[in-house]
Amino acid sequence: xxxxxxxxxxxxxxxxxxxxxxxxxxxxxxxxxxxxxxxxxxxxxxxxxxxxxxxxxxxxxxxxxxxxxxxxxxxxxxxxxxxxxxxxxxxxxxxxxxxxxxxxxxxxxxxxxxxxxxxxxxxxxxxxxxxxxxxxxxxxxxxxxxxxxxxxxxxxxxxxxxxxxxxxxxxxxxxxxxxxxxxxxxxxxxxxxxxxxxxxxxxxxxxxxxxxxxxxxxxxxxxxxxxxxxxxxxxxxxxxxxxxxxxxxxxxxxxxxxxxxxxxxxxxxxxxxxxxxxxxxxxxxxxxxxxxxxxxxxx
Amino acid sequence: xxxxxxxxxxxxxxxxxxxxxxxxxxxxxxxxxxxxxxxxxxxxxxxxxxxxxxxxxxxxxxxxxxxxxxxxxxxxxxxxxxxxxxxxxxxxxxxxxxxxxxxxxxxxxxxxxxxxxxxxxxxxxxxxxxxxxxxxxxxxxxxxxxxxxxxxxxxxxxxxxxxxxxxxxxxxxxxxxxxxxxxxxxxxxxxxxxxxxxxxxxxxxxxxxxxxxxxxxxxxxxxxxxxxxxxxxxxxxxxxxxxxxxxxxxxxxxxxxxxxxxxxxxxxxxxxxxxxxxxxxxxxxxxxxxxxxxxxxxxxxxxxxxxxxxxxxxxxxxxxxxxxxxxxxxxxxxxxxxxxxxxxxx
Numbered sequence: 052x053x054x055x056x057x058x059x060x061x062x063x064x065x066x067x068x069x070x071x072x073x074x075x076x077x078x079x080x081x082x083x084x085x086x087x088x089x090x091x092x093x094x095x096x097x098x099x100x101x102x103x104x105x106x107x108x109x110x111x112x113x114x115x116x117x118x119x120x121x122x123x124x125x126x127x128x129x130x131x132x133x134x135x136x137x138x139x140x141x142x143x144x145x146x147x148x149x150x151x152x153x154x155x156x157x158x159x160x161x162x163x164x165x166x167x168x169x170x171x172x173x174x175x176x177x178x179x180x181x182x183x184x185x186x187x188x189x190x191x192x193x194x195x196x197x198x199x200x201x202x203x204x205x206x207x208x209x210x211x212x213x214x215x216x217x218x219x220x221x222x223x224x225x226x227x228x229x230x231x232x233x234x235x236x237x238x239x240x241x242x243x244x245x246x247x248x249x250x251x252x253x254x255x256x257x258x259x260x261x262x263x264x265x266x267x268x269x270x271x272x273x274x275x276x277x278x279x280x281x282x283x284x285x286x287x288x289x290x291x292x293x294x295x296x297x298x299x300x301x302x303x304x305x306x307x308x309x310x311x312x313x314x315x316x317x318x319x320x321x322x323x324x325x326x327x328x329x330x331x332x333x334x335x336x337x338x339x340x341x342x343x344x345x346x347x348x349x350x
Numbered sequence: 351x352x353x354x355x356x357x358x359x360x361x362x363x364x365x366x367x368x369x370x371x372x373x374x375x376x377x378x379x380x381x382x383x384x385x386x387x388x389x390x391x392x393x394x395x396x397x398x399x400x401x402x403x404x405x406x407x408x409x410x411x412x413x414x415x416x417x418x419x420x421x422x423x424x425x426x427x428x429x430x431x432x433x434x435x436x437x438x439x440x441x442x443x444x445x446x447x448x449x450x451x452x453x454x455x456x457x458x459x460x461x462x463x464x465x466x467x468x469x470x471x472x473x474x475x476x477x478x479x480x481x482x483x484x485x486x487x488x489x490x491x492x493x494x495x496x497x498x499x500x501x502x503x504x505x506x507x508x509x510x511x512x513x514x515x516x517x518x519x520x521x522x523x524x525x526x527x528x529x530x531x532x533x534x535x536x537x538x539x540x541x542x543x544x545x546x547x548x549x550x551x552x553x554x555x556x557x558x559x560x561x562x563x564x565x566x567x568x569x570x571x572x573x574x575x576x577x578x579x580x581x582x583x584x585x586x587x588x589x590x591x592x593x594x595x596x597x598x599x600x601x602x603x604x605x606x607x608x609x610x611x612x613x614x615x616x617x618x619x620x621x622x623x624x625x626x627x628x629x630x631x632x633x634x635x636x637x638x639x640x641x642x643x644x645x646x647x648x649x650x651x652x653x654x655x656x657x658x659x660x661x662x663x664x665x666x667x668x669x670x671x672x673x674x675x676x677x678x679x680x681x682x683x684x685x686x687x688x689x690x691x692x693x694x695x696x
Contacts, residue, residue: 235434238401241421242428243448244499253447257438342437342481 098225101319104312116313121290125298126317128206132281132294133274136214140270145263149255151222152229153237166222169215178283179210201237204286209294212280217273224266228259231340265329272325276318351377351412351502351535353398358407360393360559367393369559370407375503375537375552380529382550383539386582390559391539395505398537400424412502427496427534431508433488435480441467441491441507442476448499466494469528486517487514493525497532506538510545522549543583547571552571554580555579556650580620587621587663590695599692602661603637608692627663628653628685630675638683644679 074082078174106113116122150156151163183189185202196200202208236258240250256263278296285292293301295318302311353375360368368390375381383391384671396402398409401422409417416424435444445466449459455624467473470490480488489509498506509525510518526549529536546553547567555562555570555578562582563575574580581588591599591606593615606619629636642662643654651672653665665685667677677683 235430235432235437238421239428239430239434239436239495240398240447240451242401242424242426243451243495244422244425245447245451246422250450253451254436256434339437 098319101312101315102308107307107312108309112309113313113316116307116310117317120309121293122295122298122310123312124290125293125314127255128293129275129295130210130231132210132213132314133271135210136217136274137267137271139214139217140221141263141267143218144223144225144266147222148225148229149251151226153234163226165218168219169217170219174216174277174279175283177325178280181208181212181215181280181284185252201208204288204292206292208284209281209292210350213274214279215241217270218298220270220273221263221266224262224269226260227328228262228336228340229255232258249277258339261332261339265330265336268325268332272322272329273335275321352410353393353503353535354408354410354413355398355409355538356410358394358400358409358526359405360390360397360399361405362403364397366390366559368397368404368433371556371559371561372407373554373561373564375535377535380526380536380549380551381538382546382553383537383556384543384546384553384583385556387540387541388558391508391541391556391557391672392605395507395537395539398503399426399428399505401428416551425499425502427499427501427504429489429492429496429504429506429509431511433480433492435492435495437480437487439470439479440476441478441480441483444480447493447495452499454499462498464623466498469532470494470498484517485513486521487519489503489513490524493528497534501534503535503537506536507540508539510542511540518545522629525549555582557582573690574620577620580691580693585623585666587623587626589661589663590616591619592616602657602659604657605686606687606690606692611692611694616695618693618695619690620693621687622661623652623664624650625687625689625694626655626663626685627688628655628665628667628675630677630681630683632688634683636686639685641677641681641683644677651677655683657685 093346147162147166151159182203184191185195185208186192186198202211236254237250240254243246245253276296277294278300281294282300285294285297287293287297287301289301295314299311299314299318302308302314354376358374359366360369371390371394373381383394385391393402397404400416400419400423404417407417411424411426411540426471436447439447444461446459449462454462464473466533467476470493472487472490472494475483475487475491480491483491491628493506493509495503506525514523520536522545525538535583538549547570550567552564552566553570554564557578563570563579565573571584574583578585583621589601591601593608593613594600595610596613597609597611599611599617599619601619608617608619611617617630627633627636628639632638635658639655639657641653642656643652645654646665646669649669650666651669653667653672655663655665657663663685
């Protein structure tokens with residue numbers, strides 16, 4: 052008997068309900084076709100093109116382009132900039148989220164709003180800010196030159212610009228999550244005798260670990276792909292201050308299209324890996340949250 | 351292991367959550383802080399634990415000034431309404447947490463954890479995660495976790511608030527027995543008067559951040575010190591009357607002897623429904639009444655009575671008595687008041 056629908060469910064009324072609830076077949080077909088077509092033209096096709104262009108002149112040419120010293124240097128610089136910005140922004144993001152969710156202090160709203168600034172300002176302007184601050188005509192320019200410190204047109208400038216552009220990602224991911232989790236467990240840990248440091252490592256961090264991973268992945272993806280801000284501060288010196296996105300542009304401008312696409316394919320590959328990791332960590336955190344809310348329901 | 355609170359005050363903006371509260375809990379006592387929501391009882395408990403900082407006043411633990419100590423230095427056990435178990439740790443790790451962060455040697459910590467799990471009847475559940483436990487089991491784990499580091503006092507914030515009625519009453523019994531065995535000074539916060547009366551030996555009733563009354567359950571019920579307590583604790587009829595003569599208030603046919611209250615003063619008189627004595631034949635000091643409603647309440651019956659002129663009171667009487675007497679809506683009966691409390695209004 053189990054699973055067999057009661058007979059009263061069969062008949063005209065049910066069919067009527069179904070017909071009323073669902074869209075007509077051709078409407079459904081059109082919507083799906085439009086969505087898939089749009090995705091195909093604007094997402095899948097470019098993705099395929101990047102790789103087909105990259106391998107246009109054969110695997111050997113691809114390998115030559117990728118293992119070119121200038122490309123390798125661009126990869127190294129990109130990894131350095133991304134690595135340092137992610138490290139800095141993880142520390143900053145966690146402290147900002149902690150401060151915003153666990154304490155009440157004057158200026159909290161302002162800080163909360165300011166964190167989003169890099170997302171709302173055009174990257175080119177973010178780059179220009181650093182030129183204004185560290186350039187020869189800028190505030191610290193003369194002092195820096197006198198002390199022989201090179202920030203603009205060198206890797207420190209690139210790291211700074213990248214870090215600035217990517218700093219909201221970790222904090223933005225953690226703030227709502229930590230708000231939802233509340234302060235109860237931290238308070239429990241404190242009453243049980245844990246120090247602030249112990250509370251953070253043993254209670255807070257394990258609870259937000261997947262959300263943190265999600266933020267770090269997004270931050271990293273943006274850091275590696277950043278073009279505008281970095282372009283302004285880098286000076287485009289080949290083999291010295293070119294990151295991978297800048298390198299792609301230069302190659303393309305010089306009509307070395309398969310070399311450009313080869314370098315671009317590396318960034319694309321990174322995007323795909325990011326997408327998978329992002330999805331996975333998001334899934335993990337939503338499971339944790341679902342479990343938490345399920346335990347609340349059980350009460 | 352006593353707790354003393356002196357003139358504790360806490361304000362949030364212009365809202366006085368706790369207003370000059372003082373009380374003392376002796377070693378081994380079990381005290382309930384009872385009050386409606388917003389009465390400041392949780393804030394008070396959190397200040398004792400060091401989770402909130404008072405604006406002024408003092409907290410003394412074991413006679414020592416502790417107001418400036420942080421929560422981790424106070425060595426108190428705290429049980430949260432929503433348990434606040436560590437989701438990513440299993441039951442054993444939860445209970446051992448307070449021992450671990452205090453650097454208790456491994457072997458000792460393990461032995462203590464098992465001992466506590468036994469005490470809260472969760473011995474076989476060490477490997478489970480909080481999400482795999484029922485509400486009652488979680489609350490028992492939370493109590494075990496709070497007790498593991500041998501705290502000086504145990505504080506419980508609405509510990510049974512989120513549980514269903516059956517589990518709630520089991521846990522009440524259990525916590526009372528636990529207190530008898532462990533004999534740890536315990537304070538718990540509740541908005542449920544039955545819970546407070548059933549579990550605690552002493553009750554402090556709070557309203558709007560102030561102490562309204564302090565005493566054992568019987569005293570609070572039988573001799574309410576303020577109008578708030580008379581209204582809040584137990585069910586009651588409440589009427590307003592004017593003293594027609596010195597020491598005599600009249601409300602419809604009812605006449606109340608009100609001690610020394612002078613003529614012309616307004617008074618509020620409270621009498622519990624079980625202090626309304628209803629019979630079918632007139633006895634001394636009774637007045638005629640008409641039954642306007644009869645309600646089944648399980649062990650007792652509730653009668654709505656009209657004393658004439660729209661003056662309504664309600665009475666509780668044993669169900670058997672009510673049925674045997676044939677009390678039903680429309681019946682003419684006689685009613686008297688066997689006990690009441692008077693508060694002068696002006």
